[in-house]
Amino acid sequence: MTRIETTFAALKKKQETALIPFLTAGDPDITTTAKLIRTLAENGADLIELGVPFSDPMADGPTIQAASERALAAGTTVEKVLQLVAEVRTDCQVPLVLMGYYNPVFRYGVERFATAAAAAGVDGLLLVDLPPEEAGEISGVLKKAGIAMITLLAPTTPPERMQRLAAAAEGYLYYVSMTGVTGTQKITPDDIRAAVENIQGMTEVPVGVGFGITTAEDAKAVGEFADGVVVGSALVKIIADNAGSDQLLPRVATFITELKQGLLA
Structure with a gap:
């Protein structure tokens, strides 16, 4: 089994929902990102989505767009992101999912990227x-x-296509809870519960929900029916607000702990 499969299987056995935080690699710098990944893993993150910064992040709202800009200004590249993962892997086995846009991967070289990412x-x-x-x-x-x-699914995905994609999914499905970009709207769990449960009936892989989850209360509400909750913009904002401060890691640790406790409550 892969790390993703093993993690979700263990959580299912304990009847727990996965906490999946997102942060942008290289924001504020690569060295700090390595510390942040370890902090997330040590304080309750079950999987981590690591954003690969891109100059035109069309799906992201202002908070994550700004994080990409800071990371690129700090010299973050695909090569450095892969080196970061390799360094973190020396002592951290939490599943890591790279999230981003096709252009950087295409420019790096698809086969070269797959080989290097796996290594x-x-x-x-x-x-x-x-x-x-x-x-x-x-x-x-x-x-x-x-x-x-x-694979991403959205409220606008046609039923026939949704069923086809869900059936062929790998790792986990990411359900985008609302239309629009990240970090601009608040989630309404009751409005998406039926949609998520419908998707769960189409696939054998877990279904994670992202966009609009910002508090422990949000996480708890979505965690009552989803297999995983993704928290991005709220975490990225904490990183931005505390970059360069000795309070960065403690505040991130507190936030992740609160989210995890919300899922366990």
Whole structure:
């Protein structure tokens, strides 16, 4: 079993929901990101989505856009992100999913990327601007490398397409809880419960929910029906507000602990 499969299986046995925080690699710098990943893992993160910074992050709102800009200004590259994963893997086995856009991967070289990502210890890849129907160039090489290609589903996904994508999903499915970009709206759990449960009936892989989850109360409400909750913009904002301060890691640790406790309550 892969790290993703093992983690979700263990959580299912304990009847727990996965906490999946997102942060941007290289924000504020690569060295700090390594410390942040370890802090997340030590304080309750079950999986971690690591954003690969890109100059045109069309699915992201202002908070994560700014994080990408800071990371790029700090010199973050795909190569440095993979080196970061390899360094973290020396003492941290939490599943790591790279999340971003196809252009950086394409420019790096699809086969070269898959080989290097697998060697570094990447468990999954989520490319928000690459529809599964157009992912043939990369899906095969990722599968060969043992890296799950994570699929996005949205409220606007037509039922027939949703069923097809759900049936073919790897690792876990990421359900975007609302239309729009990240970090701009508040989630309403009751409005998405039926949709998530419907997707769960279409697939054998876990279903995680992201967009609009900012507090422990949000996490608890969504965790009552989802297999995982993804928290991005709220965490990225804490990182931005405390960058360069000795309070950064303690405040991130407190936030993640509160989210995890919300899921366990």
